[in-house]
Amino acid sequence: QLQLQESGPGLVKPSETLSLTCSVSGGSISSSGYYWGWIRQPPGKGLEWIGSIHSSGSTYYNPSLKSRVTISVDTSKNQFSLKLSSVTAADTAVYYCARPNSSGRFTHFDYWGQGTLVTVSS
Amino acid sequence: QSALTQPASVSGSPGQSITISCTGTSSDVGGYNYVSWYQQHPGKAPKHMIYDVSNRPSGVSNRFSGSKSGNTASLTISGLQAEDEADYYCSSYTSSNTLIFGGGTKLTVL
Numbered sequence A: 001q002l003q004l005q006e007s008g009p010g011l012v013k014p015s016e017t018l019s020l021t022c023s024v025s026g027g028s029i030s031s032s033g034y035y036w037g038w039i040r041q042p043p044g045k046g047l048e049w050i051g052s053i054h055s056s057g058s059t060y061y062n063p064s065l066k067s068r069v070t071i072s073v074d075t076s077k078n079q080f081s082l083k084l085s086s087v088t089a090a091d092t093a094v095y096y097c098a099r100p101n102s103s104g105r106f107t108h109f110d111y112w113g114q115g116t117l118v119t120v121s122s
Numbered sequence B: 001q002s003a004l005t006q007p008a009s010v011s012g013s014p015g016q017s018i019t020i021s022c023t024g025t026s027s028d029v030g031g032y033n034y035v036s037w038y039q040q041h042p043g044k045a046p047k048h049m050i051y052d053v054s055n056r057p058s059g060v061s062n063r064f065s066g067s068k069s070g071n072t073a074s075l076t077i078s079g080l081q082a083e084d085e086a087d088y089y090c091s092s093y094t095s096s097n098t099l100i101f102g103g104g105t106k107l108t109v110l
Helices: none
Strands: A001-007 A018-025 A035-041 A050-052 A060-062 A069-072 A079-084 A093-099 A116-120 B008-011 B018-023 B035-040 B048-050 B065-069 B072-077 B086-093 B099-101 B106-108
Touching: A001 A093, A018 A035, A018 A093, A018 A116, A035 A069, A050 A069, A050 A079, A050 B086, A060 A069, A079 A093, B008 B018, B018 B086, B018 B106, B035 B065, B048 B065, B072 B086
Parallel strands: B008 B106
Antiparallel strands: A001 A018, A018 A079, A035 A050, A035 A093, A050 A060, A069 A079, A093 A116, B018 B072, B035 B048, B035 B086, B065 B072, B086 B099, B086 B106
């Protein structure tokens, strides 16, 4: 059974870069054709798709975040990562990593990490 | 991209059926059969309930069903149970090769 686990600092200062890692177990991140995604949820608010990366490295980002987001894959560590630069209090949220059950698409997510709360504050 | 439009809240009594709507545009909901629905209990990660408008992932109760007409998708829960009380989110693929979520609907089982 595929399992995902987010990790990273729980507190980030304004204007700095938020960096999170999603560790994958029960499957290989380089498995052909899968997309790996990041979604966030501000406290008390709804879900927001941040972006997705294909196992080949191609990426798709939310246009509202695109200028500040980088998603990458580290196959040697079976992980993928999120970097969000120039953060503000509006970036405070629970961040989830996720993956669909079907390869070749990022239209939905079947496997989710437990989520990690990142607070932006000085 | 603007969030898909969902009602803020719906409610129903045990055993009843409820429907949650999700309205978008011809560039997302109306243009593709890639609408999904998620259930989220407080403090938990979302759970995938419906994909491709009307398909249920393995293990999801057949009390949950999805449909679409034009730019509006719907999630129907029949035989409402106490454990169905949760937040529900729709999502759709878009013509910009992105994903967009709805604002979420709080379901209360009376």
